[in-house]
Amino acid sequence: MRLVWALLLSGMTLASQAAQLQLADSWQLLALMPRQSFASHGVALAPGEYQLLVRYEGVIPARSNSEFDETHHSAPQWLRLQIQGDGQLQILDPALADGKAMAAFAKAPQVTLTGEGGQLLAQQPVPLKGFVLGTDYQALLEEQVALASARGASGQAVTATMAVAAAATPAASAAKAGTVSEAELQQLFLQADPALRKRFVSWAIGQL
Numbered sequence: 001m002r003l004v005w006a007l008l009l010s011g012m013t014l015a016s017q018a019a020q021l022q023l024a025d026s027w028q029l030l031a032l033m034p035r036q037s038f039a040s041h042g043v044a045l046a047p048g049e050y051q052l053l054v055r056y057e058g059v060i061p062a063r064s065n066s067e068f069d070e071t072h073h074s075a076p077q078w079l080r081l082q083i084q085g086d087g088q089l090q091i092l093d094p095a096l097a098d099g100k101a102m103a104a105f106a107k108a109p110q111v112t113l114t115g116e117g118g119q120l121l122a123q124q125p126v127p128l129k130g131f132v133l134g135t136d137y138q139a140l141l142e143e144q145v146a147l148a149s150a151r152g153a154s155g156q157a158v159t160a161t162m163a164v165a166a167a168a169t170p171a172a173s174a175a176k177a178g179t180v181s182e183a184e185l186q187q188l189f190l191q192a193d194p195a196l197r198k199r200f201v202s203w204a205i206g207q208l
Helices: 002-016 099-107 137-168 182-191 194-206
Strands: 019-023 027-033 042-045 048-060 070-073 077-083 087-091 113-115 118-125
Touching: 019 027, 027 042, 027 137, 048 099, 048 137, 070 099, 113 118
Parallel strands: 019 087
Antiparallel strands: 019 042, 027 048, 048 070, 048 077, 077 118, 087 113
8 A cells, every 4th residue: 555655656746847848839749759648739748858849830821711821831840858847848939920931930940948947959850751741750750869879879889999990000000100901991891880881982982
């Protein structure tokens, strides 16, 4: 029984520490990592770091029933958000006067986050490929996060490889005024991942 009460109190404590993120009418929440339930214009976030996909949608209502609303969509924006505790956070509507301003903003939107309990760490657009309707935004976000992690890991691996190779170079090689042997170059090339190999080959051809 004590364990049950402890779990309930723990859940209540976590809930009280959550920050409430609200998105203005012109912004829509498309995806969230780590995964949890959310609404298109709001979500409660416990302390921690989150990855979000949001999109700007500016709408000018039609003047008559025979016309269509004028809408301006941005590409999905990938946000990194740090939540420190409870509070009220809001992604604000931009102050735009007309459709021309909305169209310009949609091409290069800037997220404005206000309130207490968290901060915006980074924003990056995510271009959509192919047919937009039916896009799995959660899968798109997870793909972007995985690619970013892979790029970071490969960069660290290459740096470590170069450091190990430099430390393992014999004293005789150092006497060659900084030259590197063909065998050493081949070893470094084979230790890199395929994507890095392609970038290196492209760079090397340009140096010829």
